[in-house]
Amino acid sequence: MYSDKVMxxxxxxxxxxxxxxxxxxxxxxNPVCGDVMKVTIRVEDGRLAEIKCKTLGCGAAIATSSITxxxxxxxxxxxxxxxxxxxxxxxxxxxxxxxxxxxxxAVDGLHEAIADYRSHNS
Numbered sequence: 001m002y003s004d005k006v007m008x009x010x011x012x013x014x015x016x017x018x019x020x021x022x023x024x025x026x027x028x029x030n031p032v033c034g035d036v037m038k039v040t041i042r043v044e045d046g047r048l049a050e051i052k053c054k055t056l057g058c059g060a061a062i063a064t065s066s067i068t069x070x071x072x073x074x075x076x077x078x079x080x081x082x083x084x085x086x087x088x089x090x091x092x093x094x095x096x097x098x099x100x101x102x103x104x105x106a107v108d109g110l111h112e113a114i115a116d117y118r119s120h121n122s
Contacts, residue, residue, distance in 0.1 A: 002059065003093030009063035014070055017052045023121070026112030028105050035061040035101075039069075039109035043117055048072050048080055053109065060099040061106070064088050068106040077114050083107055 002010075022040035029036040035057030042050035051073055053065040068088055072080040085104040089095045 001096055002063075005067075005091070005093045006060065006063045006095065009066040009092065010059040013055075013062050013066040015052045015066065015073075016054065018054060019050050019052045022113075024113040024115075024117030026109040026114075026116060028109040028112060030101055030105055033058070033101065035105055037061065037065050037105055037109045039065070039106075039113045041110075041113045041117060043077065043121075046076055048075055048077070051110070051113075053106075057105075058099070060095055063092060064095075064106040065109070067091050068110055072110055077118070081111055081114055083110065 018038070019040040019042050023043045024041045026039040037057070038054045040052050041048055051069040053069050055062050055065040068083070071088070071091060072083060085100060085107050088106055089100060
């Protein structure tokens with residue numbers, strides 16, 4: 001059902017926790033499945049210098065939040081805002097159709113954290 005990459009990120013998630021004194025925070029959730037994510041970021045010179053995520057949810061939610069933080073690290077804010085749910089799913093080798101909403105949450109959390117940062121630094 002899940003790719004080896006999904007299982008790897010589920011069993012060994014990266015960038016777990018919260019950035020200390022974050023520059024931006026994104027909180028997202030899906031009331032249907034109950035998944036909840038908090039994404040915190042630190043920005044230096046217009047790039048994502050640190051990203052951490054706290055995820056309460058299924059294995060796909062944990063895997064997507066983990067790989068989203070890895071993919072976005074070092075990107076400019078505009079590059080990170082261009083990431084899509086399909087980018088995340090493809091990076092994981094695909095997700096079952098009933099789990100695609102999980103990858104959307106991870107990207108939404110990242111985008112919300114960047115929007116929060118920009119609202120304080122524009």
